[in-house]
Structure formats: structure tokens, C-alpha cells
Amino acid sequence: MSYVDEVIKQVIDQNPMEYEFHQAVKEVLESLRPVIEKNEEKYRREALLERLVNPERQIKFRVPWIDDNGQVHINTGYRVQFNSAIGPYKGGLRLHPSVNLGIIKFLGFEQIFKNSLTGLPIGGGKGGSDFNPKGKSDREIMSFCQSFMTELCKYIGADTDIPAGDIGTGSREIGFLFGQYKRIRSLFEGVLTGKGLSYGGSLARTEATGYGLLYITDEMLKCNGIDIAGKTVSVSGSGNVAIYAIEMAEKLGAKVITASDSTGWVYDPDGIDVAALKEIKEVNRARLTEYKKYRPNSEYHEGKGVWSKKTDIALPCATQNELDLEDARMLVDNGVIAVAEGANMPTTLDATEHLQKSGVLFLPGKAANAGGVATSALEMSQNSERYSWSFDKANSTLKNIMIDIFHNIDDAASRYGLEKDYVAGANIAGFEKVADAMMAQGIV
Ligand code: NDP
DSSP, rough: HHHHHHHHHHHHSSSSSSSHOOOOOOOHHHHHHHHHHTHHHHHHHHHHHHHSOSSSEEEEEEEEEEEESOOOEEEEEEEEEEESSSSSOOOOEOHHHHHHHHHHHHHHHHHHHHHHHHSOOOOEEEEEEEEOTTTTHHHHHHHHHHHHHHTTTOOOBBEEEEEEETBOOOOHHHHHHHHHHHHHEEEEESSSSSSSSSGGGGHHHHHHHHHHHHHHHHHHHHHOOOOOOOOOOEEEEEEEHHHHHHHHHTTTTTTTEEOOOOOEEEEEEOOOOHHHHHIIISSSSGGGGGGHOOOOOOEEEOOOOOOOSSSSEEESSSSSBBOHHHHHHHHHTTTEEEEOOOOSSOOOOOHHHHHHHOOOOOHHHHHTHHHHHHHHHHHHHHHTTTTTOOOOHEEEEEEEEHHHHHHHHHHHHTTTTOOOHHHHHHHHHHHHHHHHHHHHHHOO
């Protein structure tokens, strides 16, 4: 059995039921095959892959909190500190009822390579809880966040592990978490990113993942002789990533026709009204059913179906495994040119394969959505210098990083004779730097 197959088998045997983690490991290791095979003996002797797929540390803790009626609830908190070979652990905190160890491990594993691709000195980590922020009052959110941080603060720090937002963790939650960290540790330091602008946040962080997704997609299209202006774009999700992806796609002259949330999706033949979307989701925290009130010409549909409309570019920006084989077939049949992942692992393995085999340009999340963590690292730099950059400086730095990521992954794919396979390119380019650092630091 090859070294890659051995390690995939070990991961499945040793981490039963962690399906998303198995999927992420398979996707990465399969595409690293040519790199591993070139150095198989050396990597095997140093157990490099085993060390890569085993987190350096995983923390699981109880989070008791009290609701507005005085009822006590218990949730589970997680922080997986996956790999610190190239810098302190960095990755978001997800608050969603679906959260379990396997999901946090898949996200933390992906984060290692994504962070490496940014070219910035940040290692991989991820955390979160099965707490559901939906329908909770601000006081309940604060009660949860304070309790969560009371335990988490023992393991993080500005030079150790710097969490950020993710699904369910926006600026409100980051504020409560930061306040509690500062109170317990008596330290005003850049321990979290995605902070408010009045206490150390970076301009352009809110927009970064969505804007970055469009900067890299635009670069990929340009390098393939395609102009994004005038193209039709389908987006899923209506959260932080989706909103700013839609905004930038429209700035670049494309027409975005869909958005979705966890209950349904909208189709707007005239182009999504991003101001309306921001009001519904960012201000009123309401459902997408509200969208029709702003745009009577639009349609609202319950459930799945966001990929059923004819489109040139698809940008899945909601959650993992939201674009499956059936969706991929529909997109291909409708002539899709490119798919770029705003969310983490939104495309199933068989759907990715179908898209790539059908000649669709496919950008994986670890490259396409790296703008968020890249700007988080820029926030860390600003916090260290006790200084704030202008929006233009942060945004232009982000744009350059995204363009560099594209060329980096394009080159890595070509070096192994895998032209235009950006999945392989991203995994190879991300892996090379981490592997080199791990080998240099000895068996740790
Ligand atoms: P938000 O919580 O702001 O938005 C998530 C969106 O996806 C919402 O519209 C939500 O619907 C929808 N959604 C969530 N879970 C499901 C589900 N199970 N089924 C269908 N729809 C769902 O999160 P973000 O925009 O921050 O994150 C979206 C994705 O991007 C995630 O995969 C995240 O890991 C990834 N990402 C985020 C980064 C960031 O900077 N924010 C950086 C890199 C990656 P509803 O409104 O109903 O909750």
C-alpha cells in the first residue's frame, strides 16, 4: 500500500464518524500524491503525513450559560490547534448546532494549507461550539461568549493562537469574546481578529473574504482569457462571505442572480440588490423571505435549488457540502464556466471531480476564500505596530495577496504537469512550505 493510502486508512480507522475530516484529508492527500511519491522514503521515515493529520493539541470543554429566563444550558466548546510549523495557530470560531469535533478538525486541517498559501506567518487552527446563536437575545449571546472565553482564554494569546469569526461568529460575538479575554487576562492584545474598528479591528476585514474571492476569481478568468464583466453569477449564502462577494462581483460588472440562506433561496433576474440584502441580514437578522418586499420582481423558493438557474460563474458561500453531484451536473448542463469556493469545502468530492472533468475552472476554498485570514493576519500586524492602515492600503494588500495566491497555485500545478488543476496546485503549494518548516524543526 502506498504511504498516502496508508495514512488515509489510519485517519479513517483512528477517527471514526469524523466524516468531514476524512473527506478533507482524502482531498488533500490524494492531490499531494505526486509530491509525496517523489519523497516517499524520507517522509515515511519522519512520519511527516502522520504528524500533519494529527492535531498538535485539541481542547474540548463545557460551556455553561444562563438564558433570559434563568435556565442553565450546557454546550460543548472546541479549539483544535492543528499545526504551528509556520506561525501561531490562526482560524475562526464556528457557532452552529451542527458543530462537532470532526467538523472542527476538517476546518482546522484545511486552514493549515490556506494559511500557508497567504504567504503570511500563520499556522492552522479552528474552534467553535454547538451553540445556536439564532433567536438568542444579545444578553444570552453575551452570557455564552463570556463563558466560552473563560475557558478558552487559558489556551490562546496574541503570539500563541489567534481565533477569528466564522459561521455564527460576527462582530457582536467577537466583541463579547474580546471583552472577556481582556477582563480575565488583564491584557489588551490582538488575541482575536475581526474586532470592531474602535478597538483594534482592521478596515477591509469585513469585506475581505468576499472581495478576495472575486479578486482571485477575476485573476483566474483573466489568465484564461475570460472577462468577468457582463457574466451571470450565482451565489449561495447571504452571510458575511456571500454579501461582500455579491458586492464585488457587481462592482466588477457581473450580474448576480441568486442568494440563499438555511431555509431557501432567492432568484432576482435584475441582479441582487446588495443594500437590501445587507439590511435584511446584517441589520434585521431576518430570513430571505423578506427580500421580495424590496424586489417584487424576484422569486423566493423554499429548500434547495440555488444552482438550478443558468449561470456562468457559481460561488458557493454558505457551508460545507452544499454543492453536490446533482448540482454540479445541473451547472455543467447549463454551461457554467467557473466555480470558486467562498465557503470551506462547499463542493462534495464527486461534484468537484465532475466539474473538473467537464472542463470547468475550479478554485478550491483554501485558495479562493483565503482573503479573510490574510486580512486577519494584516490585522495582527497592525495590532503589533499599534497602528491602523487605511481601507485602501488593506484592500490593495489583500488584492495583491489574492493575485499572488492564484499564480502560486497555477505554477505549482504546472510544475507537476497538472495544468489548470487548481485543487492540486493549492494543496501542493500550501503543503510545500509547511512540510519544509516541519522537516527543519525536527521531530516535534
Ligand atoms: P455567516 O454565518 O455570516 O453566513 C453563513 C450563510 O450560510 C448564511 O446565509 C446561512 O444561512 C448559510 N448557512 C449556514 N449553514 C447552512 C446550512 N447548513 N445549510 C444552508 N445554509 C447554511 O458565515 P460566513 O459567511 O462567515 O461563512 C460562510 C462560509 O465561508 C463558511 O464555510 C465559512 O467557514 C467560510 N469562510 C468564512 C470566512 C469569513 O471571513 N467569514 C473566511 C473563510 C471561509 P442563515 O442566514 O439561515 O443562517
